[in-house]
Amino acid sequence: MKLCFFHLMPYQHLPQDFEKQYHSVWVDPPNSLFDPEKGHLLYNDFLDEMEFAEEMGFDGLCVNEHHNNAYGLMPSPNLMASAMIRRTSKAAIIVLGNSLALYNPPVRVAEEFAMLDVLSGGRFIAGFPLGTSQDTIFGYGQVPVTLREKYYEAHDLVIKAWTEREPFSFNGKYTQLRYVNIWPRPYQQPHPPIWVPGSGSLETWDWTIDHDYVYCYLSYSGYKVGKTVLDGFWEEMERREKPFNPYHAGFLQLVVVSETDAQVEEYKDSIEYFFKKGLHVPSGFGNPPGYRSQRSIQSGVSAQIVDARRDQLTNATWEDYIKAGNVIAGGPETVREELAHAIRELRVGNLMLLLQFGDMPKHLALKNTELFAREVMPYVRDIWSEYETRWWPKKLMEPEKVL
């Protein structure tokens, strides 16, 4: 298993009645609600939490990109990756990722990711999401029906920029450049491993499989709903006669660990803050016409996700979220069992653990991280040990070279 620590860097001081008073946590929550002095403390606490996760033995540290968003304060995850690289040495630095179609020109992503790869000495993993509709369509004004085509073109440009050793020109539909010639070029050859976060679109499965990238399903629905998406991915792999390798897929899961099952109530407020405030997003922002193809809409996978999310936002309590598998919670024994079960059900080799979420205070986030590392990690670490990952920085796979 590759066990990665994932941070969203949420704003933790939304008003008590936020979900009643405001339209959405994403796209249009007024930034008058953001207190920069509190934000300063949050960013630094969050970076401490990520560095602590490396100390505790997590294989990778993940950050991602969101815009206009109060549950994810990273319009540029690259900045956080850069800060982490200077304070870590063993963990993979995983940016999940940069939404390629938002960068003009997209060689900016090739450049910044190459910088991070060189700075980290080849510990970097590059994430290329299409991007959520909230970030891309509503936050960054992209046209829904052409977003995917623009994303594919940007991807082709980035890969070429990483792999060509001579300046070249690029005459695309969305980007035209006379001289593409990035300095620096990536540390890893031919380029860093590529992971593609997706949300169940059939086109993303096809494209990820075509390019032999890792497919990551990053949702907050938990493994029970997540299984419908990953089953779809694995079926598509099988249909196309690709050999099974659990490291071909990744999944994000919320987990809280306490000394005993009864004690997990200490995470009650964080769980409710996360689901009730953090996921307070009206349905209209989730699926604007043209964002998903007719084919994906008809497949029904996305409809199930939307339904699952709507259910989360009704009157569920923290215990309901645990029952539904949104959060795996309990004492060490319970979490070990349920997490091992989830990993085998999902057949994933890359697990991204959201151990800090909502308004979880730093001392609880550190406790959760430490308990997970000591009490759970050793029991799931060897699942899939018969497989090898092709999607991990090579340097980190040769123990003698690790500092």
Place this chain on the structure above:
Amino acid sequence: MAVETLITSLRGGDFQAEVLRGGSGPPLMYLHGAIGQKGWDPFLDRLAEEFTVYAPFIPGYSGSTGLEHLDDVFDLTLYHLELMDALGLDWAHLVGHFLGGMIAIDIAATAPRSVGRMVLVAPAGLWRDEAPVADFLALNAAELEQVLWADGHSPGAVDVEAAERAPELLLPERVQDLTAAGKFLWPIPDRGLKRRAYRIKAPTLILWGEQDRFAPPVYARDFARLIKGSEVELMPDAGHLLMLEQPDAFTGFVSNFLKG
């Protein structure tokens, strides 16, 4: 009224245009708005008493294909000029609603001699920060229906049949329609027609529902300033779908103006 559905192939099959045609008299091309047209609506039937009405579906709507070959508003304008050629129309009166109004303006600015007289019905194409057009991509069907009609519309005040049909117009299957609109109107519908409108020669009427909560009537003045000699009429007790809400008053304004 006998109505035909014409299927016309353009550019070697890149486009199939579905066009409704009915009536007799001078040619009138009606260009529908962002949520499309259900079919041969009653207001088209009334206009067809005095005009030969052509009501094409814009590419991406109903049976009209080829949206993927249209990258921008200029492509869309040329497409419509080619469609007029294919229909054998040297000229036509244009009546355009919202997205269709924006297309009509660009046709009239690009090829002034192809347009007789023009009625712009709550056209898209300009932007005011303080009076934004509704965010049709973010509104769900129920929310959209709320802003499409006049305030407090009642079965007595509006076309009952049209009011009942609105939810159907907005069924999820019809997301394809808004997909096409998103390509030309999102994120801001200002695609530069203000730089081209000076070329318009066609006598123009700007017609707006006084209670349009989708595209605020304040834009009527802005279009009037851009199009020299244009007239403005605000229809009372009418919202964004004025042609469905008040078909009699609507066709009265349109036909009187087009007849000069």
